Amino acid sequence: MREVKTSAPGKLYFFGEHAVLAGKKSIAFAIDQRIYCEIKERSDEKIVFHFPEVGVEYREYNGRLSDKETSFATAAINCIKKLTRLRGMTISTRSEMHPGFGTSSASTVAILGALSEFYGLGLSKGDIFNMGCQVVLDVQGEGSGYDIACSTYGGVIEYVRGGLPKQLKHPNNLPMIIGYTKIKADTTKIINHVLSLKQRYPEQISTIFGIIEQIVLLVEDALEKGDFRMLGELMNMNHGLLAALDLSSPELEELIWVSKKAGAIGAKLSGAGRGDCMIALAPGKEKEVSYAINSMGGLAFFGKVGDGLRTE
Numbered sequence: 001m002r003e004v005k006t007s008a009p010g011k012l013y014f015f016g017e018h019a020v021l022a023g024k025k026s027i028a029f030a031i032d033q034r035i036y037c038e039i040k041e042r043s044d045e046k047i048v049f050h051f052p053e054v055g056v057e058y059r060e061y062n063g064r065l066s067d068k069e070t071s072f073a074t075a076a077i078n079c080i081k082k083l084t085r086l087r088g089m090t091i092s093t094r095s096e097m098h099p100g101f102g103t104s105s106a107s108t109v110a111i112l113g114a115l116s117e118f119y120g121l122g123l124s125k126g127d128i129f130n131m132g133c134q135v136v137l138d139v140q141g142e143g144s145g146y147d148i149a150c151s152t153y154g155g156v157i158e159y160v161r162g163g164l165p166k167q168l169k170h171p172n173n174l175p176m177i178i179g180y181t182k183i184k185a186d187t188t189k190i191i192n193h194v195l196s197l198k199q200r201y202p203e204q205i206s207t208i209f210g211i212i213e214q215i216v217l218l219v220e221d222a223l224e225k226g227d228f229r230m231l232g233e234l235m236n237m238n239h240g241l242l243a244a245l246d247l248s249s250p251e252l253e254e255l256i257w258v259s260k261k262a263g264a265i266g267a268k269l270s271g272a273g274r275g276d277c278m279i280a281l282a283p284g285k286e287k288e289v290s291y292a293i294n295s296m297g298g299l300a301f302f303g304k305v306g307d308g309l310r311t312e
């Protein structure tokens with residue numbers, strides 16, 4: 001019986017979230033927490049999902065995207081169905097990833113990679129990236145695709161919507177601490193808030209996005225040189241601009257300020273905002289900053305950069 005295994009990492013925004021939806025350059029990275037996917041051939045024609053972490057022990061594929069827990073996997077199979085005749089299989093996933101780090105994108109990419117191997121399609125990372133973006137649009141209706149780019153390619157990624165993701169050079173051990181607020185961000189609602197601001201203040205918002213892109217343009221060089229002071233300062237600037245759009249929250253601000261007090265050079269919210277995560281850059285002070293984040297009620301992680309999609 002045929003059996004394949006893959007894995008893909010989660011992601012976090014580094015710079016340029018929200019502005020990316022207006023076509024600006026952004027930078028994000030894959031983290032070293034992964035989702036694993038295993039596909040096993042079945043003796044019958046059934047296509048079965050086994051996703052115990054989201055409470056799905058046994059559910060048959062029906063092509064519809066209305067079941068929340070299986071919508072991304074269903075959309076992935078709907079894409080693959082256009083390329084080959086489906087056979088009976090059980091698709092299982094297992095996560096070592098903390099919520100808030102992009103479980104949907106990592107599982108989409110791991111599943112697409114496993115389907116490509118199972119059916120011998122030989123899809124390239126570029127194919128998987130394009131299909132993954134389609135899956136996100138089919139399920140969510142909106143999204144830049146940066147998360148799919150990170151989960152597919154891994155590393156630190158410069159990303160413009162509609163363009164090819166570019167892997168950036170970066171120091172081996174970025175002294176990055178991630179702080180999870182324990183509050184789930186409602187990405188769609190927050191994107192709509194920014195859209196509404198954009199409609200009412202088009203020039204002001206486009207100026208803010210323009211400055212965010214100017215910040216992003218400096219990051220590539222700072223990363224390549226390992227200039228942590230500059231990176232930290234750019235993080236502070238980017239955070240200030242996101243806060244100007246009312247995307248911060250008391251919990252994010254608490255974790256950001258406690259990190260700075262514990263020695264971080266820079267800190268910012270990461271992703272949609274108003275919840276989920278913040279990141280801090282703290283060379284030589286990683287332990288102090290994680291301790292401070294945990295003491296403030298957040299959950300700290302060392303932000304190690306992860307590899308992209310791979311066969312296990």
Ligand code: PMV
Nearest residue numbers: 017018143144145187271272
């Ligand atoms: O909710 P997150 O962490 O995936 O971040 C969303 C970031 C946005 O720029 C608002 C949307 C996007 O898809 O890039």
